[in-house]
Amino acid sequence: MSDATIIDGKAFAAKLRERVSAAVVKVKADSGITPGLAVVLVGNDPASNVYVSSKAKQTAECGMESFEHRLDESTDEGTLLTLIDKLNNDNKVNGILVQLPLPSQIDEQKVLSAINPDKDVDGFHTTNVGRLWTGGDALVPCTPFGCSVLLKDFLGSLSGKNAIVVGRSNIVGKPMAALLLAESCTVTIAHSRTDDLPGKCREADILIAAVGRPEMIKGDWIKPGATVIDVGINRIDAPERGLKEDGSVKTRLVGDVEFDSAVKVAGAITPVPGGVGPMTIACLLRNAVVACCRQNGLADPGI
Numbered sequence: 001m002s003d004a005t006i007i008d009g010k011a012f013a014a015k016l017r018e019r020v021s022a023a024v025v026k027v028k029a030d031s032g033i034t035p036g037l038a039v040v041l042v043g044n045d046p047a048s049n050v051y052v053s054s055k056a057k058q059t060a061e062c063g064m065e066s067f068e069h070r071l072d073e074s075t076d077e078g079t080l081l082t083l084i085d086k087l088n089n090d091n092k093v094n095g096i097l098v099q100l101p102l103p104s105q106i107d108e109q110k111v112l113s114a115i116n117p118d119k120d121v122d123g124f125h126t127t128n129v130g131r132l133w134t135g136g137d138a139l140v141p142c143t144p145f146g147c148s149v150l151l152k153d154f155l156g157s158l159s160g161k162n163a164i165v166v167g168r169s170n171i172v173g174k175p176m177a178a179l180l181l182a183e184s185c186t187v188t189i190a191h192s193r194t195d196d197l198p199g200k201c202r203e204a205d206i207l208i209a210a211v212g213r214p215e216m217i218k219g220d221w222i223k224p225g226a227t228v229i230d231v232g233i234n235r236i237d238a239p240e241r242g243l244k245e246d247g248s249v250k251t252r253l254v255g256d257v258e259f260d261s262a263v264k265v266a267g268a269i270t271p272v273p274g275g276v277g278p279m280t281i282a283c284l285l286r287n288a289v290v291a292c293c294r295q296n297g298l299a300d301p302g303i
């Protein structure tokens, strides 16, 4: 059998950003409003720093207003809640994203609950979780939304397919399962305690890997011809690449799926990097425009 089709998330995300930019132009022309997205980072986590800068840059590139708030690692919960209250009441801010994880002195759930659900572009507020599971007008978490967009683009209808989601996080696994169910898949949510995980995976026409364990899912766990979406972004040592200038070993990014064995069995697969990753920010920008339209009584931008 020939190797799997590689699903190019990077190219798809670029197309999605073009559609977001066009929607922003239309919103401005129709209403004079410029959609605005606020991103809040507490502390100096290097990965979060990169994500937040990237989000701010892409927000501006799509013609939206970007509001960046960087707070010290020692920031207390009250200060953060005061900022969120201010952003909730600022009508130039249509979307609010608080980068996770937060420092340990701050109660994450309390912070997420303080965000106005209609500005919750991450879709983490329990109101949006409830809307998602009950078929309402939710703002949907960006990473699973991006996976669903890629799947529908590649497969067309997902109706009746067996889907397995490996991972049960609030950010990816659970909302992913809700989205697949809404597309009429038969959904299994698997996790670290699942009995015979390889066997369960082998039954799936669609496999979503979101466990955060480098290369855990092997080629022989995959049903021949299945569509595999790898959400994992894991940095591992790559001694074969030699040493960095500081003498430490070079690293590389891998997914939760062992790509080299999986690509020989799957029908289609997303690579890491260049698969799901770039879709996440593109979907965030899309959510910000959708939120802006809903808040201002404008037609849904259809992206």
Ligand code: GUN
Pocket: 097, 098, 099, 100, 101, 122, 142, 143, 171
């Ligand atoms: N940290 C890792 N992923 C995410 C995400 O999707 N949203 C936020 N706010 N923080 C994250």
